[in-house]
Amino acid sequence: MAEPHQSRVYSDLARFYDFFFGRVFVDREHEVIESLNLRPGNRVLEVGVGTGIALDAYPPYAHIVAIDPSASMLKHAAEKVKENNMGHVELKIGDALNLDFPDNSFDFVTSFHVLTVVPDPYRMISEMVRVCKPGGRIAMTTHFQSANPIVALANTLVNPITKLLGWSTRLRKQDVLKGHPITLERNGKVSPFSVHTVIIARKNS
Numbered sequence: 437m438a439e440p441h442q443s444r445v446y447s448d449l450a451r452f453y454d455f456f457f458g459r460v461f462v463d464r465e466h467e468v469i470e471s472l473n474l475r476p477g478n479r480v481l482e483v484g485v486g487t488g489i490a491l492d493a494y495p496p497y498a499h500i501v502a503i504d505p506s507a508s509m510l511k512h513a514a515e516k517v518k519e520n521n522m523g524h525v526e527l528k529i530g531d532a533l534n535l536d537f538p539d540n541s542f543d544f545v546t547s548f549h550v551l552t553v554v555p556d557p558y559r560m561i562s563e564m565v566r567v568c569k570p571g572g573r574i575a576m577t578t579h580f581q582s583a584n585p586i587v588a589l590a591n592t593l594v595n596p597i598t599k600l601l602g603w604s605t606r607l608r609k610q611d612v613l614k615g616h617p618i619t620l621e622r623n624g625k626v627s628p629f630s631v632h633t634v635i636i637a638r639k640n641s
């Protein structure tokens with residue numbers, strides 16, 4: 437296996453995902469979604485929903501479309517939707533790099549810990565921006581390569597291992613955020629010692 441998106445974690449090992457990864461990510465994803473202050477009738481797209489650990493943070497008065505290319509991950513998300521009566525959530529097979537939605541069709545586009553998984557993260561952000569309405573918001577959590585040269589070297593050294601597990605540690609923030617018609621509203625570590633960053637951006641009107 438060569439690339440993160442081909443990791444078995446998102447196919448054969450989906451049933452273990454929540455135990456090993458979900459509980460590390462869930463609180464921050466909920467905090468980010470709650471900070472968006474969704475309004476009744478808002479349409480939200482979540483890209484790379486996986487097993488659906490964030491789904492119960494969306495209010496029932498919004499309509500959520502959530503996509504992922506992995507049928508195994510979506511099966512677990514579907515169980516959560518059913519168990520929690522989340523009739524406002526629609527799950528679909530889909531690819532972040534070719535979003536099957538018209539331009540300007542969602543009020544919010546979210547994605548948590550997917551940017552380092554896809555083979556073309558710049559295109560993923562372009563697609564998220566394309567389907568977001570002007571004035572709408574894009575929210576992501578992700579890991580970026582450190583700006584500190586020593587930590588960046590460590591990122592490079594562990595990358596062959598993390599790629600096998602399902603993510604890259606070499607994504608550079610400046611490479612993926614520049615050139616989109618967006619204005620950053622939040623751009624910082626989830627907490628002082630965390631390796632993860634929260635990005636919230638508004639699509640320019």
Ligand SMILES: C[S@@+](CC[C@H](N)C(=O)[O-])C[C@H]1O[C@@H](n2cnc3c(N)ncnc32)[C@H](O)[C@@H]1O
Pocket residue numbers: 441446458461465483484485486487488489503504505506509530531532533547548549550553554602
């Ligand atoms: C680290 S998991 C994150 C899942 C979920 N967002 C969460 O926070 O638990 C990465 C997810 O990205 C999905 N993924 C991989 N390639 C993708 C693509 N091209 N488009 C959308 N999602 C993709 C995987 O199937 C997996 O569910």
